[in-house]
Amino acid sequence: MLTIEKQIEKILSETVKAVYGDKELKPVEITVATNEKFGDFQCNFAMMNSKIIGGNPRAIAENIVNNIVANDVIEKIEIAGPGFLNIFLKDAFLGELVKKITKESYQYDGLNLDGDVIIDYSSPNIAKRMHIGHLRSTIIGDSIKRIYRFLGYNVVADNHIGDWGTQFGKLIIGYRKWLNEDAYKANAIEELERVYVEFTNQSADHPELEDQAREELKKLQSGDEENYRLWQEFIKVSLEEYNKLYTRMGIDFDTYYGESFYHDLMPGVLAELEEKKIAIEDQGAKVVFFPEEEKLNPCIVQKKDGAFLYATSDIATVKYRLDNYNVNKLIYVTDERQQDHFKQFFRITDMLGWEVEKQHVWFGIMRFADGVFSTRKGNVIRLVDLLDEGKNRAYEIVNEKNPDLSEEEKNTIAEIVGTGAIKYADLSQNRQTAVIFEWDKILSFEGNTAPYLQYSYARIKSILRKATEQGKEVNEEATVIFKDKAERALAHHLTQFPTVVLKAAESCRPNLIADYLFELSKKFNSFYNACPILNQEDEILYSRLLLAERTAAMLKEGLGILGIQTLERM
Numbered sequence: 001m002l003t004i005e006k007q008i009e010k011i012l013s014e015t016v017k018a019v020y021g022d023k024e025l026k027p028v029e030i031t032v033a034t035n036e037k038f039g040d041f042q043c044n045f046a047m048m049n050s051k052i053i054g055g056n057p058r059a060i061a062e063n064i065v066n067n068i069v070a071n072d073v074i075e076k077i078e079i080a081g082p083g084f085l086n087i088f089l090k091d092a093f094l095g096e097l098v099k100k101i102t103k104e105s106y107q108y109d110g111l112n113l114d115g116d117v118i119i120d121y122s123s124p125n126i127a128k129r130m131h132i133g134h135l136r137s138t139i140i141g142d143s144i145k146r147i148y149r150f151l152g153y154n155v156v157a158d159n160h161i162g163d164w165g166t167q168f169g170k171l172i173i174g175y176r177k178w179l180n181e182d183a184y185k186a187n188a189i190e191e192l193e194r195v196y197v198e199f200t201n202q203s204a205d206h207p208e209l210e211d212q213a214r215e216e217l218k219k220l221q222s223g224d225e226e227n228y229r230l231w232q233e234f235i236k237v238s239l240e241e242y243n244k245l246y247t248r249m250g251i252d253f254d255t256y257y258g259e260s261f262y263h264d265l266m267p268g269v270l271a272e273l274e275e276k277k278i279a280i281e282d283q284g285a286k287v288v289f290f291p292e293e294e295k296l297n298p299c300i301v302q303k304k305d306g307a308f309l310y311a312t313s314d315i316a317t318v319k320y321r322l323d324n325y326n327v328n329k330l331i332y333v334t335d336e337r338q339q340d341h342f343k344q345f346f347r348i349t350d351m352l353g354w355e356v357e358k359q360h361v362w363f364g365i366m367r368f369a370d371g372v373f374s375t376r377k378g379n380v381i382r383l384v385d386l387l388d389e390g391k392n393r394a395y396e397i398v399n400e401k402n403p404d405l406s407e408e409e410k411n412t413i414a415e416i417v418g419t420g421a422i423k424y425a426d427l428s429q430n431r432q433t434a435v436i437f438e439w440d441k442i443l444s445f446e447g448n449t450a451p452y453l454q455y456s457y458a459r460i461k462s463i464l465r466k467a468t469e470q471g472k473e474v475n476e477e478a479t480v481i482f483k484d485k486a487e488r489a490l491a492h493h494l495t496q497f498p499t500v501v502l503k504a505a506e507s508c509r510p511n512l513i514a515d516y517l518f519e520l521s522k523k524f525n526s527f528y529n530a531c532p533i534l535n536q537e538d539e540i541l542y543s544r545l546l547l548a549e550r551t552a553a554m555l556k557e558g559l560g561i562l563g564i565q566t567l568e569r570m
Contacts, residue, residue: 001104003502004097004495005030008041008087011071012064016045019067025049030087032496036485039078039086040094040492046083057083091488095480098491099546102553106498108151115328118156118321119145122251123334125162126238126258127171127192130245130383132437136363139423139563140431141333142251143510144361146561150501156254156325160317163235163258167196169217172230173209174199188237221263245383249419250563257317265316266308270301273315278351288348299344314345315352322354329357331508336362336432361508364434381437390418393443394451398570413567417451418443420564424450427562428514448518450564453555456521458570460552467534467545474549478542486530490523490547494554501561510562517558524551 002010012028026048033039046061053060061083068077073093078086121141124130141157148155174195184191203209220227239256246252270286273279279286284304290296301312321327332342342360349358395414398405405413425442428449429435445451464474482488497516504512533544556566 001100002107002109003498004089005041005499006107006109007073008043011069011073012043012045012085014069015064015067018069019063020049020053023052025052033086036489038080039088041087041089043085043087044083045085050083061085089492091482094488094491094495095482095543097495098480098550099476101494101497101550102557105152108498108502111151111153112328113152113154115154115326116156117148117153117329117331118158118325118327119148119331119333120158120160120317121145121333122246122253123160123162124238124242125167127167127189127196127234128238129189129193130242132366132381132383132386134383135386135422136335136366136426136431136435137333138246138251139249139426140361140363140508140510142249142563143427143513143561144331144333144505144508146563147501147505147510147513150561151505153328157252158255158257159253161235161239161256161258163231164260164263164313166213166217168220168231168234169213169215170199170203171196171234172216172220172227173213175230187241189241192234192237245387248387248415249423250565257320259310259313262313262316262320263308265320266312269312269316269319270308272352273301273348276352278348288344288351290344290347294347296344296347297340299348301348310341311345311348314341315348318345318349318354318356318358322356327356329359331359331361333361333363335365337365338362359508361431363431366435366437386422386442387419389439390422390443391415392418394418394421394445397445402570413570416565416567417445417454417570420450420454420559421445423562423564424453424514427510428518430511431509448514450559453517453521453559454564454566455570456524457552457555457559457566458568460524460548460555461568463528463533463548464545464552467541470534472534472538472541472545474545475542476546478546479539480546481539481543483540484527484531486523486527487544487547490520490527490551493520493523494547494550497554497558513558513561517555517562520551520554520558524548 008030009028012030016025016028026045028043028045029048030041030043033042046057046064050057050060058079061079064085065077065079068074073089075088075090077088080086119141121144122134122138124134145155145157171192175192178195178198180191180194183194199209199213203213216227220231235258270279273288274286279288279301281287282289282298285300286302288299288301290298299311300309301315302308318330321330334342339360339362342358342362346358346360349356391411391414394417395410398410398413398417402410421443425444426435467473480491482491500512500516504510527544527547531544533541533548536544559566
């Protein structure tokens, strides 16, 4: 079905065509009313087009109202100020629309759904444990994936892992010299981290280790059997560890194409850059220079020792995707510090004539109040420790409020609530703001939080169970009627969800969905406090029961788009 805004736009557009059909006009645009006294929706078409039409905006608005085409949607239109249209919907239409919510899929006219949207996110470096600095890219990217899939796009989720580069020569040396086999068996990735740090410490006094590491890397890149085997093992044990965390957070990927996957494409990319005179030699390196007015720093695509760089790898990635997918759009989710890098390599692909839409979705970094996370400072919080802390705090609350639950139930609820709290604390913020890490804030269970929304959902499910116990099942054929303004306000808000998701996709801002869900929960609580459900006459009971059920379904769907689970009981 069409979104409610599109249905209204269609009616007004038909009216405008009938009245002003001979003119090239700006399209009708509908927005949600800022105050219920101004109706359900508003439109400033008359003011936007008064110069084109050649008349007073208020007179144009009156002409539209007087000639509105027959429809079952609009109850009345009032003219405000210099020509605003305040649009009031018919209760019967709104009630029928509520019944379709979460039952029928939406049509998004104007979206180009052809091809694949490839989203590149998370991207940890092999042989390093994931820490809290990986959280934002991982969960923001996952939510954008879910948003685009809701709209009907075919989405490819790619984890562009860091599995190539100078660190592997160092790891191979460290593995052979300092590996503790028992520690490796217990936690391979932790032990690999330790031997890497040991290499760094030892090379300070033994600089010849750096030369040895470069030689081992060269052997790896030349296909040495033993080094290649070790490299594959490092990737295998790292991905096993990462996938434990991804599974725990409900996150999955379609592909894990790391930097190594594109290595063989890079010489060809460089050759094309040179052939088209996009890259030129400068002090032994191959460099792309940009026009001065673009204010971009030169981009090195090959160092003078022959090594390729991240830009070369990312350009090769675009080439591979264009050759192997029907690309609709490429989305990259990284922190704000990489903005210049993306501007550079995006521009280079344009210079190559590769026509594809690319978007860098950047986010503010997470930091402590006194500075950025640093492995050297020892202030990095492991992602597994954050998830464990979230679960432990949730468990304490569950154990206090529901001590009679089994240990299995307590642990299940604590895991879902704790992980949800962590995700929502991030996703509910504007992604471009920096996040100051505070344990109490990120694991809060009060106010605009996932636990509050999860509790609202569980509360509604409890109401529905009580109704069933009284022999009052949700009746899909019930007529939704509005006896109280709280009922109508809730119904009206329910209809806004598909448009909110569209706006979230356009700006890649999951916080718009979080804001919507928080407001939905508040409106439901106002409705529930003002409108008793179970002790009413059947006509009112079934109407309100249906409203409650649709609210629960919408909370579940919305939280699902944020990658957050719901619970039937809390």
